[in-house]
Amino acid sequence: MKATAVAHPNIALVKYWGKRNVALNLPAAGSFSLTLAGLTTRTTVKFDKGFESDMVMMGERAVGGPKRDRVSRFLDRVRAAAGIQHRATVYTHNDFPTAAGVASSASGFAALAAAASRALNLDMDTQGLSVLARLGSGSAARSVYGGFVEMLPGKRQDGSDAHAVQVLPEDHWDLVCFVVLTTTGEKPMGSTEAMTSTAQTSPYYNAWVDSVPRDIGKAKMAAMKRDFRALGEVAEHSCLKFHASAIASDPGILYWRGLTVELIHHVRRLRETGIDVFFTIDAGPHVKVFCQAPSRSAVRAMLQGLEGVGQILEARPGPGVQIERPDGSLEPY
Amino acid sequence: MKATAVAHPNIALVKYWGKRNVALNLPAAGSFSLTLAGLTTRTTVKFDKGFESDMVMMGERAVGGPKRDRVSRFLDRVRAAAGIQHRATVYTHNDFPTAAGVASSASGFAALAAAASRALNLDMDTQGLSVLARLGSGSAARSVYGGFVEMLPGKRQDGSDAHAVQVLPEDHWDLVCFVVLTTTGEKPMGSTEAMTSTAQTSPYYNAWVDSVPRDIGKAKMAAMKRDFRALGEVAEHSCLKFHASAIASDPGILYWRGLTVELIHHVRRLRETGIDVFFTIDAGPHVKVFCQAPSRSAVRAMLQGLEGVGQILEARPGPGVQIERPDGSLEPY
Numbered sequence: 001m002k003a004t005a006v007a008h009p010n011i012a013l014v015k016y017w018g019k020r021n022v023a024l025n026l027p028a029a030g031s032f033s034l035t036l037a038g039l040t041t042r043t044t045v046k047f048d049k050g051f052e053s054d055m056v057m058m059g060e061r062a063v064g065g066p067k068r069d070r071v072s073r074f075l076d077r078v079r080a081a082a083g084i085q086h087r088a089t090v091y092t093h094n095d096f097p098t099a100a101g102v103a104s105s106a107s108g109f110a111a112l113a114a115a116a117s118r119a120l121n122l123d124m125d126t127q128g129l130s131v132l133a134r135l136g137s138g139s140a141a142r143s144v145y146g147g148f149v150e151m152l153p154g155k156r157q158d159g160s161d162a163h164a165v166q167v168l169p170e171d172h173w174d175l176v177c178f179v180v181l182t183t184t185g186e187k188p189m190g191s192t193e194a195m196t197s198t199a200q201t202s203p204y205y206n207a208w209v210d211s212v213p214r215d216i217g218k219a220k221m222a223a224m225k226r227d228f229r230a231l232g233e234v235a236e237h238s239c240l241k242f243h244a245s246a247i248a249s250d251p252g253i254l255y256w257r258g259l260t261v262e263l264i265h266h267v268r269r270l271r272e273t274g275i276d277v278f279f280t281i282d283a284g285p286h287v288k289v290f291c292q293a294p295s296r297s298a299v300r301a302m303l304q305g306l307e308g309v310g311q312i313l314e315a316r317p318g319p320g321v322q323i324e325r326p327d328g329s330l331e332p333y
Numbered sequence: 334m335k336a337t338a339v340a341h342p343n344i345a346l347v348k349y350w351g352k353r354n355v356a357l358n359l360p361a362a363g364s365f366s367l368t369l370a371g372l373t374t375r376t377t378v379k380f381d382k383g384f385e386s387d388m389v390m391m392g393e394r395a396v397g398g399p400k401r402d403r404v405s406r407f408l409d410r411v412r413a414a415a416g417i418q419h420r421a422t423v424y425t426h427n428d429f430p431t432a433a434g435v436a437s438s439a440s441g442f443a444a445l446a447a448a449a450s451r452a453l454n455l456d457m458d459t460q461g462l463s464v465l466a467r468l469g470s471g472s473a474a475r476s477v478y479g480g481f482v483e484m485l486p487g488k489r490q491d492g493s494d495a496h497a498v499q500v501l502p503e504d505h506w507d508l509v510c511f512v513v514l515t516t517t518g519e520k521p522m523g524s525t526e527a528m529t530s531t532a533q534t535s536p537y538y539n540a541w542v543d544s545v546p547r548d549i550g551k552a553k554m555a556a557m558k559r560d561f562r563a564l565g566e567v568a569e570h571s572c573l574k575f576h577a578s579a580i581a582s583d584p585g586i587l588y589w590r591g592l593t594v595e596l597i598h599h600v601r602r603l604r605e606t607g608i609d610v611f612f613t614i615d616a617g618p619h620v621k622v623f624c625q626a627p628s629r630s631a632v633r634a635m636l637q638g639l640e641g642v643g644q645i646l647e648a649r650p651g652p653g654v655q656i657e658r659p660d661g662s663l664e665p666y
Contacts, residue, residue: 258591
């Protein structure tokens with residue numbers, strides 16, 4: 001009745017923005033991501049007949065309110081699948097700052113889905129786990145797998161075909177991802193609310209959704225061929241199109257801060273001087289900068305050189321969700 | 334054979350972005366603007382049989398290269414209409430910094446069209462003048478008129494119905510426009526090139542063009558009713574949609590700098606505290622902030638208070654193009 005799982009965040013190179021079904025987190029289009037090692041969520045779930053209610057601990061702190069309710073609703077699905085009603089205690093810990101703008105909900109719900117389903121001995125393959133994780137957070141479906149991952153939007157109403165698949169394993173290509181923190185300021189609008197507003201008020205939403213499949217095709221081809229420039233072109237275009245679709249909402253949704261924009265220009269200038277880098281930005285102000293392993297130190301120094309840049313986290317391609325054995329070692333789910 | 338004209342820039346509240354014909358500067362959609370007093374271009378044109386070539390003086394400096402060629406090609410049209418071949422000397426002066434990000438081509442070609450056509454005694458009403466000015470610069474067609482102005486995109490291939498009309502005179506509403514300069518950095522991509530790239534590579538271009546007529550209707554109604562909030566809503570949405578259409582080009586066209594984005598957030602924060610302001614941004618990094626006359630000083634102080642803000646220019650609704658009489662006084666064209 002107890003299990004521990006480890007999962008990593010992932011960065012979408014072809015972005016996920018828009019749901020065809022909000023309740024089931026069914027995406028309106030696919031997406032393409034890289035799972036990251038170096039940033040880790042570790043989650044233990046323990047079910048017990050004696051617990052009166054679900055308890056969620058993040059690090060040392062008990063979590064209440066909407067965050068706990070979201071976890072509780074998720075556990076209800078797992079309990080329903082197992083045919084039990086036991087309440088659970090969830091201990092979860094991120095080894096990266098929650099304000100990092102790295103979607104902690106992706107690694108969080110991937111680890112939670114894995115730990116909860118294993119604690120209840122559900123007979124579930126990784127595809128089923130990806131469907132389950134998606135119900136917690138759309139991007140969590142991708143963190144089930146390591147390396148380069150494609151999210152399939154599916155067609156069914158029940159979402160059983162809306163899950164991720166691995167395209168290339170994490171040892172395929174030694175990329176480096178810097179997460180450049182730009183601000184600790186105001187909390188941006190939550191993704192679900194912003195996606196809904198974009199879908200309802202942005203004149204660009206339909207064109208955005210229509211443009212995604214072609215980008216996924218390009219990105220997969222570039223990743224397979226290890227063509228860094230081609231991957232960078234499609235990743236930046238996808239990133240800018242996603243933000244543009246949100247900016248054109250009414251009222252406009254603008255996740256960028258000043259330093260975000262200066263970093264875009266900075267990365268472009270670096271590229272003009274012959275350094276292979278590209279950026280991507282999620283639904284927040286921080287900027288992720290990719291390079292290949294040999295230019296790692298140079299790129300880090302040049303990012304650090306920009307005025308206003310604070311902490312820089314560093315990540316590499318990482319594995320999918322793993323289960324902790326009693327001896328503390330990890331095995332794939 | 335000599336005349337002097339004075340014209341003012343204008344700020345589009347519903348943006349112009351995209352041409353249905355590049356050679357004739359025929360817009361793909363209409364636009365809606367306010368002509369500004371407080372920023373002035375004064376242009377004298379003198380035709381003389383004895384001149385060997387066109388000469389263009391901006392302030393104290395003779396202009397060569399593409400800028401002079403553009404003026405020369407424009408004068409060719411005026412000469413053709415008058416049936417003469419005399420070369421001309423053009424003296425033009427802006428009383429505002431050219432790097433102000435206020436489209437000096439709007440006031441420049443409006444003044445040039447007026448001075449050149451008057452110097453050659455062309456029988457031309459303001460509508461004909463607006464068509465002529467448009468051939469120099471699309472936005473110049475609007476500076477022919479004062480106050481609130483609508484650009485009609487027209488339907489004809491020859492562009493004879495693509496001209497501006499006055500919607501409301503300059504004394505209709507005492508608005509204030511602050512031009513907040515953000516940077517003296519890199520020169521942004523020219524509008525024509527960027528419009529072409531947007532039309533060819535942005536998946537959002539068609540939706541942008543389709544969205545313009547409705548915005549013009551809303552903006553005209555708001556201006557007529559002096560409904561500041563309604564005008565601000567449609568102006569900000571139009572501005573963000575235009576930038577978003579360009580940002581989604583491949584490669585993305587990003588006119589904003591860090592301070593541009595910080596100013597967007599700053600204006601939104603001011604509005605949340607109950608101050609009626611709105612922003613608009615053209616194809617460059619500077620930000621125009623509108624308020625009503627009574628809140629002028631408060632808004633200026635609050636703009637000046639943002640870190641990094643340098644010079645702030647101030648403008649009011651202004652008249653259309655005027656001709657200078659021999660005694661130096663001005664009369665409407």
